[in-house]
Amino acid sequence: MPPLLRVDDLRAYYFGFRGTRVVKAIDGVSFSVEAGETFGLVGESGCGKTSTCHAIVRLLPPSARIVSGRIELEGEDLLGKSQTEMRQIRGRRIATILQDPMASLDPLFSIYDQVAEPAYYHRAFRGRRLRQRVKELLSAVRIPSPERRMKDLPHQMSGGMRQRIVGAIALAGGPQVIIADEPTTNLDVTIQLQYLNLLKDLQRASGVALIFVTHNLGIVAKMCDKVGVMYAGKIVEMQSVRGLFYNPRHPYTRALLDSIPKLGTKDPLYVIPGQPPDLSRLPAGCSFQPRCQSAMERCRVEEPSEQHLDDAATTRCWLPLHEATTRG
Amino acid sequence: MATILGRATEIGGVSRAARRSYSWVREIPLVPLLLVTVLVLVAVLAPVLAPHSHLDPVKPTPGQCQAKYGMADCPYVDNMPPFWFSQGTFATPLGTDYLGRDLLSRLMYGARISLVVALTGTLFAGAIGTLLGVLAGYMGKWWDQIIMRVTDAWLTLPSLVFAILLSSVRGPGLWNIVLILALVFWSRYSRAVRGEVLALREREFVRLAEINGVGKLKIIRRHLIPNVMNTVMVLFSLQVGVAVIIEASLSFLGVGVPPPEPSWGLMMAQERESLMQGKWWLAVFPGICITMLVLSANMLGDWLRVRLDPQLRNR
Amino acid sequence: MGEPLLEVRDLKKHFPVGSSLLGGVQGWVKAVDGISFTIDSGETLGLVGESGCGKTTTSKLILAAEEATSGAIEFEGRNLAELRGRELMDYRRKVQVVFQDPYSSLSPRMRVGDIIAEPIETHEQVSRHEVRSRVAQLLELVGLRPDMSRLFPHEFSGGQRQRLAIARALSTNARLIVLDEPVSALDVSIRAHIISLLEEIQARLAVSYLFIAHDLAAVAHVSQRTAVMYLGKLVEVADSLELCASPLHPYTKALFAASLPSHPDEAREEIVLSGEVPSALNPPRGCSFHPRCPFVMPRCSEQEPSLSEVSPGRRVACHLYN
Numbered sequence A: 001m002p003p004l005l006r007v008d009d010l011r012a013y014y015f016g017f018r019g020t021r022v023v024k025a026i027d028g029v030s031f032s033v034e035a036g037e038t039f040g041l042v043g044e045s046g047c048g049k050t051s052t053c054h055a056i057v058r059l060l061p062p063s064a065r066i067v068s069g070r071i072e073l074e075g076e077d078l079l080g081k082s083q084t085e086m087r088q089i090r091g092r093r094i095a096t097i098l099q100d101p102m103a104s105l106d107p108l109f110s111i112y113d114q115v116a117e118p119a120y121y122h123r124a125f126r127g128r129r130l131r132q133r134v135k136e137l138l139s140a141v142r143i144p145s146p147e148r149r150m151k152d153l154p155h156q157m158s159g160g161m162r163q164r165i166v167g168a169i170a171l172a173g174g175p176q177v178i179i180a181d182e183p184t185t186n187l188d189v190t191i192q193l194q195y196l197n198l199l200k201d202l203q204r205a206s207g208v209a210l211i212f213v214t215h216n217l218g219i220v221a222k223m224c225d226k227v228g229v230m231y232a233g234k235i236v237e238m239q240s241v242r243g244l245f246y247n248p249r250h251p252y253t254r255a256l257l258d259s260i261p262k263l264g265t266k267d268p269l270y271v272i273p274g275q276p277p278d279l280s281r282l283p284a285g286c287s288f289q290p291r292c293q294s295a296m297e298r299c300r301v302e303e304p305s306e307q308h309l310d311d312a313a314t315t316r317c318w319l320p321l322h323e324a325t326t327r328g
Numbered sequence B: 001m002a003t004i005l006g007r008a009t010e011i012g013g014v015s016r017a018a019r020r021s022y023s024w025v026r027e028i029p030l031v032p033l034l035l036v037t038v039l040v041l042v043a044v045l046a047p048v049l050a051p052h053s054h055l056d057p058v059k060p061t062p063g064q065c066q067a068k069y070g071m072a073d074c075p076y077v078d079n080m081p082p083f084w085f086s087q088g089t090f091a092t093p094l095g096t097d098y099l100g101r102d103l104l105s106r107l108m109y110g111a112r113i114s115l116v117v118a119l120t121g122t123l124f125a126g127a128i129g130t131l132l133g134v135l136a137g138y139m140g141k142w143w144d145q146i147i148m149r150v151t152d153a154w155l156t157l158p159s160l161v162f163a164i165l166l167s168s169v170r171g172p173g174l175w176n177i178v179l180i181l182a183l184v185f186w187s188r189y190s191r192a193v194r195g196e197v198l199a200l201r202e203r204e205f206v207r208l209a210e211i212n213g214v215g216k217l218k219i220i221r222r223h224l225i226p227n228v229m230n231t232v233m234v235l236f237s238l239q240v241g242v243a244v245i246i247e248a249s250l251s252f253l254g255v256g257v258p259p260p261e262p263s264w265g266l267m268m269a270q271e272r273e274s275l276m277q278g279k280w281w282l283a284v285f286p287g288i289c290i291t292m293l294v295l296s297a298n299m300l301g302d303w304l305r306v307r308l309d310p311q312l313r314n315r
Numbered sequence C: 001m002g003e004p005l006l007e008v009r010d011l012k013k014h015f016p017v018g019s020s021l022l023g024g025v026q027g028w029v030k031a032v033d034g035i036s037f038t039i040d041s042g043e044t045l046g047l048v049g050e051s052g053c054g055k056t057t058t059s060k061l062i063l064a065a066e067e068a069t070s071g072a073i074e075f076e077g078r079n080l081a082e083l084r085g086r087e088l089m090d091y092r093r094k095v096q097v098v099f100q101d102p103y104s105s106l107s108p109r110m111r112v113g114d115i116i117a118e119p120i121e122t123h124e125q126v127s128r129h130e131v132r133s134r135v136a137q138l139l140e141l142v143g144l145r146p147d148m149s150r151l152f153p154h155e156f157s158g159g160q161r162q163r164l165a166i167a168r169a170l171s172t173n174a175r176l177i178v179l180d181e182p183v184s185a186l187d188v189s190i191r192a193h194i195i196s197l198l199e200e201i202q203a204r205l206a207v208s209y210l211f212i213a214h215d216l217a218a219v220a221h222v223s224q225r226t227a228v229m230y231l232g233k234l235v236e237v238a239d240s241l242e243l244c245a246s247p248l249h250p251y252t253k254a255l256f257a258a259s260l261p262s263h264p265d266e267a268r269e270e271i272v273l274s275g276e277v278p279s280a281l282n283p284p285r286g287c288s289f290h291p292r293c294p295f296v297m298p299r300c301s302e303q304e305p306s307l308s309e310v311s312p313g314r315r316v317a318c319h320l321y322n
Helices: A049-056 A083-089 A111-123 A127-140 A159-172 A189-206 A217-223 A241-246 A251-259 A297-301 A319-327 B009-013 B023-027 B030-044 B062-069 B103-139 B141-156 B159-170 B174-201 B204-211 B216-252 B264-270 B272-276 B281-308 C055-062 C085-094 C112-123 C128-141 C146-150 C158-170 C188-205 C216-222 C240-245 C250-258
Strands: A005-016 A021-033 A038-042 A064-073 A094-097 A177-181 A209-214 A226-231 A234-240 A306-309 A313-316 C006-017 C027-039 C044-048 C070-075 C095-098 C176-180 C208-213 C225-230 C233-239 C308-311 C314-316
Touching: A005 A049, A021 A038, A021 A049, A021 A064, A021 A226, A038 A049, A038 A217, A049 A064, A049 A177, A049 A209, A094 A159, A111 A127, A111 A159, A127 A159, A159 A189, A189 A217, A189 C250, A209 A217, A217 A241, A226 A241, A226 A251, A234 A241, A234 A251, A251 C188, A306 A319, B030 B103, B030 B281, B103 B141, B103 B174, B103 B216, B103 B264, B103 B281, B141 B174, B159 B174, B159 B216, B174 B216, B204 B216, B216 B264, B216 B281, B216 C112, B264 B272, B264 B281, B272 B281, C006 C055, C027 C044, C027 C055, C027 C233, C044 C055, C044 C216, C055 C176, C055 C208, C085 C095, C085 C112, C095 C158, C112 C128, C112 C146, C112 C158, C128 C146, C128 C158, C158 C176, C158 C188, C188 C208, C188 C216, C208 C216, C216 C240, C225 C240, C225 C250, C233 C240, C233 C250
Parallel strands: A021 A234, A038 A209, A038 A226, A094 A177, A177 A209, C044 C208, C044 C225, C095 C176, C176 C208
Antiparallel strands: A005 A021, A005 A064, A226 A234, A234 A313, A306 A313, C006 C027, C006 C070, C225 C233, C233 C314, C308 C314
């Protein structure tokens, strides 16, 4: 059985200034997600995680081109589809939740109109059944008195509620995969907790696969089953969430974990030297090597290939090979 | 922990400064830029470039006199067509007007008038309008009320009619036209600049200066005016075209730059009948010049607006 | 060690709501409703709270950008409201701020050297030569190169711009710096840079910080003491590590629960708050937190708890403890 969603060695580049400047936004991303699973895509700004989301639903801007790779939904190739065919996929089989609810919601249309739209177009709900469905969805995302609030406009609701409406819209089309791109970044902490719990419950109830994109490792620890860490357009480490936190295999992951302040201790934070790279001028060899404490000669020359480690972990780093050979 | 202060210089090392990109140069619209440059050069170098005087008739050759009047000598040969016609000659490539003056020379000198008037008029308008807009936007309260009500009222005045009124009060003359243009157009600047300043006022770097106790005048000078220059420059380039047309219209209607100075608009006015008599070149060439200047200024202004808008926020 | 550097007593800021045309004020937004705290020399006080709790208004009051409705702010023993002219300028010199957004806190058309020098030029009469050398020193202090003073802000990254903002705040030897969410807008790995920088500068220069943020872990790391704010009032003030080890106020506990774990198996008391933050225009009667509190008692809706000391250095405003 093929996985629900599979991305295989995806590469997408932005071509600017009439082809003279190439930004390697996605440079070799592979992962797969099963139904009911939560996959976390972690990285800082500019690492390519948002571009990956856009690529999956084929909404990259015109200056970007998918150069190679495959994206398969239940075995179906998505890259070969036309935009008309993709419209049957977006909302209906893959839905998205974005960071800013005010950008996702149309200020001129009522909550009812916006939640009903996917149900209408993708699942052919009509009339009374449609109203019933909208009410169900609003209750599912825990909007109090849904009947009354259906008529409201987005600006009449708080930030947390708006984000839940966005969740309801995502569910309305009955998708198999939901891609959530930093949905809680603009929310207060306590509201964020409510929202994350809601997402988890919804996932358990509906069995959707959830791809959660974030820069916050705390969210990953709470929500995800499997995690991919992105850096400079590549997934540099992919593991189960436990594996990632207890045994990080890539120096970047380790550095990131060490640089985050942890509640209850004042241990000095590890400072990763240097800056995130410019994607149009990546260093030779490994993209992380200028900032890596364990960089070796090979790292400066040759870009690491994916190493499959014993416990279902993959990493793009020469270290494991090096350790294996020096040990053995 | 190795001090961040010691190691930190390497953090600053990968600064963008070393990678200042000049790739935007590739996207300048060349044709308008070329046109404007040519026009400016022609205007500046008119005394050198013009083949004949712009005020006196061209001394004709005996052959021309013979051909036109059947006489051996004549003071001028009027209404000669451009050189590609049979009666035309290369000496006066674009023909002559009703007084025998060379059209090309007059066009060149006319460029001076149009450019000087349009540029300086718009410049003064911009200076006045920007200053008032900044004061209105930043000082608020009474400043804002008074300046904006005056601006609103001013904006309702139809520019051409107003210009005619002012001109009848001031009388004809080059610098009067410049003054009129300044008076007519300043309100467009003040409105736009005030809007910018209202937004800028809330930006943190202005708030910070206020918190720091920096004086209001200094804030205006260092923080506000430099940051509204983008808007002002764009407005300026777009207004130049309008100013050219207003000046041409005023001259066309007889209340602008007085003859014999060859303002393009005046030339068109004087040759209205010639157009109908088939001597189209006398009215069309000045018209083409006006069109080229205004179009180029507009295109450059538009490019400038697009270029300056994201304010280099793309990092 | 003698008197505190900054002392705030029962500070209140109420904003009137209502049209002036049809007469009178219709209500008051109680943005800050009676807070008291102190900051000692060389100390960092963290201020945590979610949106609408009043921490931004508090920072504006301390920066003398807003006038308090009532209460007192005393700096170095002098009441802020009494300062005028030169003394007020002196206050502004000694109390500086670093804002959240590194992209709008630096004037885009000024060179960074001038930006850093501006407070110096405003407050002190110094020769150009000395200004330049001070700017160079400050750039080095925050980990940048002195030759960068000719550059414009857009040529720097977000983290570097925050460093510039910090350099500017330090340029006049300020004694207190208000840091308003200084790292929230930065990448995760850059936050450690700035946090470490701030801590080192404090160790070197003994400058005090008021560190305002919503990220509890960052606040607790940088601050010796932390204050928790809700709807204009302080609900708990304690030593940071003690606060983390055993939060007392239910809202503090909820903030901790919501502050995500640092690894998947971390056991946390799950407290999910119901409802939303009420409007500051019409705060609930009694304890303003009681409608959402999982430990609410009948007394909570009638009587407002006062912030009182339950153990040395620990103050809580909750009926569970008094």
